[in-house]
Amino acid sequence: MSHLKQILEKGEFAVTAECGPPKGADSEIVLRKGDLLRDKVDAVNVTDNQTAIVRMSSLAACTLLRGAGLDPVLQMVVRDRNRIALQSDILGASALGIGNLLCLSGDHQSFGNQPQTVGVFDLDSIQLLQTVKAMRDEGTILGGDRLSARPDLFIGAAANPFADPLEFRVTRLAKKIRAGADFIQTQCIYNLDRFKTWISTAVDRGLPEKVYILGGVTPLKSPGMARYMKNRVSGMDIPDEIVKRMEGVPKEKQREEGIRICVETILRLKEMPGVSGVHIMAIEWEEAVGEIVERAGLLPRPGF
Amino acid sequence: MITAEQKPIDEIREMIGPFKRILVLGCASCVAECAAGGEKETAMLGSALRMAAKMEKKEVVIEEKTLDRQCVNEFIVLLDDTIDQYDAVLSLGCGAGVQAVADMFPETPVIPALNTEFLGETKAQGLWMENCLGCGDCMLYYFGGVCPLARCSKQLFNGPCGGSVDGRCEINPEMDCAWQLIIDRLSRFNALDRLEDIYPPKDWSRKQGSGPRKIVREDQQR
Amino acid sequence: MYREQQITLGLFYCQNVPESREENRQALEEEFGKSLRLFPIPCSGRLEPVHLLKALERFADAAFIITCPVGACRYFEGNHRAKKRVERTRKILSDIGMEPERVGIAIGSKEAPKTLAQQAREIFREISLLGPSPVFGQE
Incomplete structure (x- = not known):
C-alpha cells in the first residue's frame, strides 16, 4: 500500500514533505496543500495536533489526501489517546488505505492552546512502535487478542540527533529500530557536523542496513524564525553562521536565502552514507516544497 | 509525604460564607511538614478569618484545633465532644483528612482549606518536589532510583525525548530531565545496558484498574 | 482628627537592638502608656506571621518588628527570615x-545604630497616617 516503502526499497533517494491540517473543518485547505505537493514528493506527513494545538485530525486529513491520490504518512502521538484509542485508529487508518504511520510522543500539552487538558501518555512512542509492529506482523494487539485482519503499514519513527545526552541518541535509535521502525525522519538539520557525527555512529553500528533514515529539513523564512528556533525550541540546533546568513541579506531576499540553505543541506545529505532520503517540513509554506525539490535535482519523482 | 498548599483566602471565605460557628481544623502530620496545615498555619488562618469577619461586622465564631493526624479515626474521635458546637469544619488536612472527618461526622459540612498536591520530597527548606505517583507497582529498581512516571513530563518509559537539552526538560528549563538523571545514575552503577531493553507498557490496573484502591491486611485487623 | 496616642502598636524587637534592656523597655512603656506593647525576642528570626496576626487581631492597630542590622544577626539569618515573614x-x-502597611519591619543599621526608643518613635510616625484598625470598628 505504501508508495514510500516501494521508493525506498528500490533504492531511490526518497522525498517526503509535511502538511499541517487546518484549524477548522475545511477539506479544501487539505486538498489545496495536497495539490501543491503532488508529484513533488513521494509521501506527505500529516501532523497530529502539532505543538498541542487543536487541528483537523490527522486521520481525516490523511484520508482526504489518499482520496486525492497522494501517499499520506499518518503521524500519531501518544499524548492524546490511550492504548484502546491508538490501536483502534491504527486499524481504521489501514482500512482507509493509509499505508504509512509515524509513531511519536507528541509535543507536551502545556505548549498548546489546551494547556488545561490531561496528557495521556499511556504508551510511549517506542511502545507504540512495538504495538503497531505486533499488529502488523503477528496479527495481535496488546494483551494478545488476535485481529480478524492485520493492518498493512510502513512504520516510522522520529529521531533527534541534536538532543542530549548525545551518547544515548544512537542507542535510542537502535531501540526504535528494534521496536519496529522501518523508517526514521529526523529533527530539522542545520548543524551538519553534529548530524554527521550521529549518522556515522549509526553507520558504525550497522543501523542504516535495518532502517531507512530520512534527514529532516525546514526552510527558514526570516532571521527572526532562525533566532526563535535556536533559542526557544528545545532540541533544535541552529549554528550561528546560519542565523548570520539569514541576517546578512535584505528582507526581500530572506526567503530565497532560506530556500538556498535548505537546498544546500539536501545536496550534502544526498552524499552522506546512511541517508536514504529527505523530509521537508516547510511550516505553513508548502508552496516552497516544489521549488526546493526541483533545485535539489530531485525531480521528476518516480511514478506512483 | 503528602504535600499541599493553602487555597486563596477569597475562595475559603466564599465557602465558609453561610456558616456561623466554624472549627478550623489543622493536621500535625504531612501538611504540617510542608507548612500548609499544621498548628501554626491553622492559627494564622483562624486569626485572618476572624479579622476579616470583624471588618465586615459579621457575627461568627471561629475556633481552631489541630489533630495529630486527620486521616486516622483514633484521632478524629477526639472531636466527638465538641463537634456539635460547630455548624461547619474548615479542614487544613489533605484530601484524605477532609474526607475522613466527613465520614466520621456525616451531619457536619467539612470544607477543604488546602489544595492537596503530590507525594513529595522536602528537597530543601521551603522546596518540595513531586517524585512518586503511587502507581502500585514500583519500577525504581529498573530506572536506577529515578521515577520516569513522576518526574518525566511525558512519562516516557523509554526516554529521553528529543527535548532533553543540557540535562534540562523542554517543558521548563529549571526542571531536571528525569531521563538524564536515570542515565547518569545507571552509568554510575555500570547498569546502562538495562536501558537497551524496551520497557513494556505499564500495567495501569495496579493504579486504577478496579476503581479506588484499598489495602487489606488481615494481620493488622482486630 | 485623632491623636498619635490613639494608635496602639505591637512592637517586637530583637534583644540585640541598642538600649533595649529591661530598664529601657520600662521607660518606653511609661512614656507611651497603652499605645505601646513591647515584646522582646531573642532573635527576630523567631518571629512568625502568627505573632503579628494575633497582635493585630487582639489589640494592635499596627505590628512591627525591629531587627539587628543585616549581617549582624548572631544567628546569621534571623533578620533575613523576619523580612520574609x-x-x-x-x-x-x-x-x-x-x-498591608499595618505590619512592617525596621532593620537596624551598622553604620548609624538607633536605640529602641528612637526606632519606636520613627515607627509611630510612619503609622500615624493609618488611623485605627478596621478590625476594632470606628466607634
Whole structure:
C-alpha cells in the first residue's frame, strides 16, 4: 500500500514533505496543500495536533489526501489517546488505505492552546512502535487478542540527533529500530557536523542496513524564525553562521536565502552514507516544497 | 509525604460564607511538614478569618484545633465532644483528612482549606518536589532510583525525548530531565545496558484498574 | 482628627537592638502608656506571621518588628527570615482587605545604630497616617 516503502526499497533517494491540517473543518485547505505537493514528493506527513494545538485530525486529513491520490504518512502521538484509542485508529487508518504511520510522543500539552487538558501518555512512542509492529506482523494487539485482519503499514519513527545526552541518541535509535521502525525522519538539520557525527555512529553500528533514515529539513523564512528556533525550541540546533546568513541579506531576499540553505543541506545529505532520503517540513509554506525539490535535482519523482 | 498548599483566602471565605460557628481544623502530620496545615498555619488562618469577619461586622465564631493526624479515626474521635458546637469544619488536612472527618461526622459540612498536591520530597527548606505517583507497582529498581512516571513530563518509559537539552526538560528549563538523571545514575552503577531493553507498557490496573484502591491486611485487623 | 496616642502598636524587637534592656523597655512603656506593647525576642528570626496576626487581631492597630542590622544577626539569618515573614503577613492582610502597611519591619543599621526608643518613635510616625484598625470598628 505504501508508495514510500516501494521508493525506498528500490533504492531511490526518497522525498517526503509535511502538511499541517487546518484549524477548522475545511477539506479544501487539505486538498489545496495536497495539490501543491503532488508529484513533488513521494509521501506527505500529516501532523497530529502539532505543538498541542487543536487541528483537523490527522486521520481525516490523511484520508482526504489518499482520496486525492497522494501517499499520506499518518503521524500519531501518544499524548492524546490511550492504548484502546491508538490501536483502534491504527486499524481504521489501514482500512482507509493509509499505508504509512509515524509513531511519536507528541509535543507536551502545556505548549498548546489546551494547556488545561490531561496528557495521556499511556504508551510511549517506542511502545507504540512495538504495538503497531505486533499488529502488523503477528496479527495481535496488546494483551494478545488476535485481529480478524492485520493492518498493512510502513512504520516510522522520529529521531533527534541534536538532543542530549548525545551518547544515548544512537542507542535510542537502535531501540526504535528494534521496536519496529522501518523508517526514521529526523529533527530539522542545520548543524551538519553534529548530524554527521550521529549518522556515522549509526553507520558504525550497522543501523542504516535495518532502517531507512530520512534527514529532516525546514526552510527558514526570516532571521527572526532562525533566532526563535535556536533559542526557544528545545532540541533544535541552529549554528550561528546560519542565523548570520539569514541576517546578512535584505528582507526581500530572506526567503530565497532560506530556500538556498535548505537546498544546500539536501545536496550534502544526498552524499552522506546512511541517508536514504529527505523530509521537508516547510511550516505553513508548502508552496516552497516544489521549488526546493526541483533545485535539489530531485525531480521528476518516480511514478506512483 | 503528602504535600499541599493553602487555597486563596477569597475562595475559603466564599465557602465558609453561610456558616456561623466554624472549627478550623489543622493536621500535625504531612501538611504540617510542608507548612500548609499544621498548628501554626491553622492559627494564622483562624486569626485572618476572624479579622476579616470583624471588618465586615459579621457575627461568627471561629475556633481552631489541630489533630495529630486527620486521616486516622483514633484521632478524629477526639472531636466527638465538641463537634456539635460547630455548624461547619474548615479542614487544613489533605484530601484524605477532609474526607475522613466527613465520614466520621456525616451531619457536619467539612470544607477543604488546602489544595492537596503530590507525594513529595522536602528537597530543601521551603522546596518540595513531586517524585512518586503511587502507581502500585514500583519500577525504581529498573530506572536506577529515578521515577520516569513522576518526574518525566511525558512519562516516557523509554526516554529521553528529543527535548532533553543540557540535562534540562523542554517543558521548563529549571526542571531536571528525569531521563538524564536515570542515565547518569545507571552509568554510575555500570547498569546502562538495562536501558537497551524496551520497557513494556505499564500495567495501569495496579493504579486504577478496579476503581479506588484499598489495602487489606488481615494481620493488622482486630 | 485623632491623636498619635490613639494608635496602639505591637512592637517586637530583637534583644540585640541598642538600649533595649529591661530598664529601657520600662521607660518606653511609661512614656507611651497603652499605645505601646513591647515584646522582646531573642532573635527576630523567631518571629512568625502568627505573632503579628494575633497582635493585630487582639489589640494592635499596627505590628512591627525591629531587627539587628543585616549581617549582624548572631544567628546569621534571623533578620533575613523576619523580612520574609513580614512580607508573608502583608500578603495575608491584603488578602483579607486590610492595609498591608499595618505590619512592617525596621532593620537596624551598622553604620548609624538607633536605640529602641528612637526606632519606636520613627515607627509611630510612619503609622500615624493609618488611623485605627478596621478590625476594632470606628466607634
